[in-house]
Amino acid sequence: MPEQYLRGVISSALTPRSADRSKVYDELVPQVRELFRGEPDLLARMANLTAVIREAFGHHWVGFYRVIGDDLVLGPFQGPPACTRIPYGHGVCGTAWAQGVTLIVDDVELFPGHIACSPLSRSEIVVPVRGPDQRVSAVLDLDSEQVAAFDHRDRTGLEALVTLLVETA
Ligand code: SME
Numbered sequence: 001m002p003e004q005y006l007r008g009v010i011s012s013a014l015t016p017r018s019a020d021r022s023k024v025y026d027e028l029v030p031q032v033r034e035l036f037r038g039e040p041d042l043l044a045r046m047a048n049l050t051a052v053i054r055e056a057f058g059h060h061w062v063g064f065y066r067v068i069g070d071d072l073v074l075g076p077f078q079g080p081p082a083c084t085r086i087p088y089g090h091g092v093c094g095t096a097w098a099q100g101v102t103l104i105v106d107d108v109e110l111f112p113g114h115i116a117c118s119p120l121s122r123s124e125i126v127v128p129v130r131g132p133d134q135r136v137s138a139v140l141d142l143d144s145e146q147v148a149a150f151d152h153r154d155r156t157g158l159e160a161l162v163t164l165l166v167e168t169a
Contacts, residue, residue: 033167
């Protein structure tokens with residue numbers, strides 16, 4: 001049921017109207033671009049983007065980890081408290097950082113080295129965020145309580161959304 005992905009609205013000004021997941025992302029991109037206009041601060045943008053995604057889709061956890069030294073360090077997020085540091089190459093997040101590609105994990109129990117911040121998390125998607133120099137500067141992590149909650153539509157939509165983080169305000 002597509003409606004399960006549309007739990008609630010973002011605000012009167014940020015409201016996805018479609019029940020189709022790809023279309024929700026298509027509708028969010030211009031609205032998030034508008035939300036970011038005039039605000040160049042990356043943390044402020046990350047904070048609002050986690051809220052937009054969680055309000056639009058209702059996932060268990062939505063958040064950023066930023067590359068600081070040899071670790072990913074917890075950044076803006078929505079959801080239960082989470083692990084604060086993830087080393088390079090560890091867990092789904094550290095692997096996405098090391099490989100520089102989006103990872104979709106249908107069943108976290110089958111991913112060797114998965115870091116269980118929440119026992120409720122069953123599937124996960126992690127999208128690398130690239131800075132202006134094209135190096136991975138952060139990752140966006142979405143966790144769901146459902147197995148196989150994420151697919152290519154989320155990969156495409158989330159990759160489009162994270163590119164907005166570094167667009168000129
Ligand atoms: N599960 C992630 C850790 C981050 S939490 O899910 C918020 C991982 O394996 O990298």
